[in-house]
Amino acid sequence: MVEEVKVRKIKDGTVIDHITSGEALNVLKILGIPKDYPKTPVTVAMNVLSAKVDSKDIVKVEGRELKAEEVDKIALIAPRATINIIRGFKVVEKKKVSIPETIEGVLRCANPNCVTHFEEVRSRFVVEERSPIKLRCYFCEKVMRGEEIVRQF
Amino acid sequence: MDFGGRDMISIRDLTKEEIEHMLGTAEGMELSPPGDILRGKTLATLFFEPSTRTRISFEAAMQRLGGKTIGFSGAGTASVAKGESLTDTIRTVERYSDAIAIRHPRDGAARLSAEVSSKPVINAGDGANQHPTQTLLDLYTIKREKGRLDVEVALVGDLKYGRTVHSLAYALAMFGAHLTLTSPKGLEMPREVISDLQKFGPRVAKEDDLAEVASKVEVLYVTRIQKERFPDPEEYERVRGTYKITMETLRNARENLIILHPLPRVDEIAAEVDGTRYAKYFDQVYYGLPVRMAILGLLMGAV
Ligand SMILES: [Zn+2]
Numbered sequence: 001m002v003e004e005v006k007v008r009k010i011k012d013g014t015v016i017d018h019i020t021s022g023e024a025l026n027v028l029k030i031l032g033i034p035k036d037y038p039k040t041p042v043t044v045a046m047n048v049l050s051a052k053v054d055s056k057d058i059v060k061v062e063g064r065e066l067k068a069e070e071v072d073k074i075a076l077i078a079p080r081a082t083i084n085i086i087r088g089f090k091v092v093e094k095k096k097v098s099i100p101e102t103i104e105g106v107l108r109c110a111n112p113n114c115v116t117h118f119e120e121v122r123s124r125f126v127v128e129e130r131s132p133i134k135l136r137c138y139f140c141e142k143v144m145r146g147e148e149i150v151r152q153f
Numbered sequence: 154m155d156f157g158g159r160d161m162i163s164i165r166d167l168t169k170e171e172i173e174h175m176l177g178t179a180e181g182m183e184l185s186p187p188g189d190i191l192r193g194k195t196l197a198t199l200f201f202e203p204s205t206r207t208r209i210s211f212e213a214a215m216q217r218l219g220g221k222t223i224g225f226s227g228a229g230t231a232s233v234a235k236g237e238s239l240t241d242t243i244r245t246v247e248r249y250s251d252a253i254a255i256r257h258p259r260d261g262a263a264r265l266s267a268e269v270s271s272k273p274v275i276n277a278g279d280g281a282n283q284h285p286t287q288t289l290l291d292l293y294t295i296k297r298e299k300g301r302l303d304v305e306v307a308l309v310g311d312l313k314y315g316r317t318v319h320s321l322a323y324a325l326a327m328f329g330a331h332l333t334l335t336s337p338k339g340l341e342m343p344r345e346v347i348s349d350l351q352k353f354g355p356r357v358a359k360e361d362d363l364a365e366v367a368s369k370v371e372v373l374y375v376t377r378i379q380k381e382r383f384p385d386p387e388e389y390e391r392v393r394g395t396y397k398i399t400m401e402t403l404r405n406a407r408e409n410l411i412i413l414h415p416l417p418r419v420d421e422i423a424a425e426v427d428g429t430r431y432a433k434y435f436d437q438v439y440y441g442l443p444v445r446m447a448i449l450g451l452l453m454g455a456v
Contacts, residue, residue: 111260113258113259113260113280113281114259114260114261115239115257115259115260115261115262115264115265115279115280116261116265118239118259119238119239119240119265120238120240121240121265121268137261138261138264139260139261139264139265140259140260140261140264140279140280140282141163141165141260141261141282141283142260142282143345143349
């Protein structure tokens with residue numbers, strides 16, 4: 001395997017690789033960095049040349065393994081991302097993110113007149129297209145795309 | 154094809170075959186009325202915002218089939234004024250009824266109601282979103298008048314906010330109609346709505362000259378242009394004259410042109426047009442009856 005980027009290896013944590021170029025900072029936003037985790041050591045590489053895709057971003061987060069909900073959110077903006085869990089400098093788990101058929105509870109509908117803002121009900125979106133992402137609110141049928149989704153993180 | 158127990162929330166839920174089946178059932182109801190097939194059944198009409206036409210049409214359809222209606226109209230009514238949640242209202246009303254027709258100012262209210270109701274829910278208009286029984290009656294009118302749905306149609310007027318034209322465009326595209334879009338600047342059909350049609354591979358064109366449009370198409374579907382949609386009142390005054398259907402607009406109209414309008418109209422169609430063979434907007438109202446009879450009969454499992 002060719003080591004594509006010269007950034008230092010981490011001991012324990014998560015490497016998020018193959019992030020859609022330009023989305024690294026949005027991934028940090030999803031992970032609450034630096035807002036909720038001001039002290040977490042993070043390494044960010046952007047617009048890295050890659051063999052598989054034109055270019056990609058990489059985020060390395062030390063001392064943290066991601067929650068399923070965080071992984072689901074990352075999938076929305078970086079559908080080709082891979083999550084590598086690192087323990088003792090070794091990759092112990094490697095998985096691809098995946099976008100489910102429907103997304104419940106994670107997002108708010110961008111339509112201000114949507115019934116979900118007025119009644120006690122979990123939001124629900126049907127995934128119509130994956131890359132780039134296109135969601136349709138199950139209730140009001142309005143479409144949400146990249147920018148409207150990212151703004152919520 | 155069994156519709157018993159199903160909801161009628163959005164035209165997007167229906168396949169082409171299902172729409173054809175509903176229109177066929179409506180034609181049966183119109184040409185040979187089936188009698189009291191809904192005797193002993195009750196339809197609840199919950200109109201959280203008033204819409205006299207739609208409510209009366211549902212009530213008339215229910216009565217023609219021997220059924221009864223209960224319900225309310227207007228936002229000031231009991232449960233709404235007390236701040237009861239929509240879902241609680243639905244859970245209460247479903248105990249007294251065999252189906253629920255709901256009109257509500259919020260987008261998605263009908264879908265949410267269907268989620269909590271064990272009885273069929275019919276969307277009679279949810280905010281700016283859908284009004285599927287209107288769409289079906291529009292389709293039925295075209296089918297009855299033209300004998301087919303793959304027609305050449307022009308959608309005229311407010312194509313941005315006009316709820317009925319969005320779902321009608323969707324349904325017509327499904328049936329292979331050729332769509333011409335004619336609207337004032339700023340009230341064009343949203344890109345998202347047009348991109349939604351693309352899966353059916355429709356032919357969509359834009360044309361601004363109304364007389365030119367009238368000379369080409371078989372169906373002119375005219376919608377209301379509302380003053381409050383314009384930031385500048387002068388712009389409204391200018392546009393309003395340009396998009397009005399008059400005898401002058403129709404001077405080169407095709408022999409077989411029909412003009413439809415979801416009504417009520419303001420002044421988009423001059424009264425002088427009413428007496429012509431083109432005017433079908435009042436027949437359209439009449440066609441709403443067999444269409445709603447068919448929907449009620451199908452959803453309550455009586456046909
Ligand atoms: Zn919504």
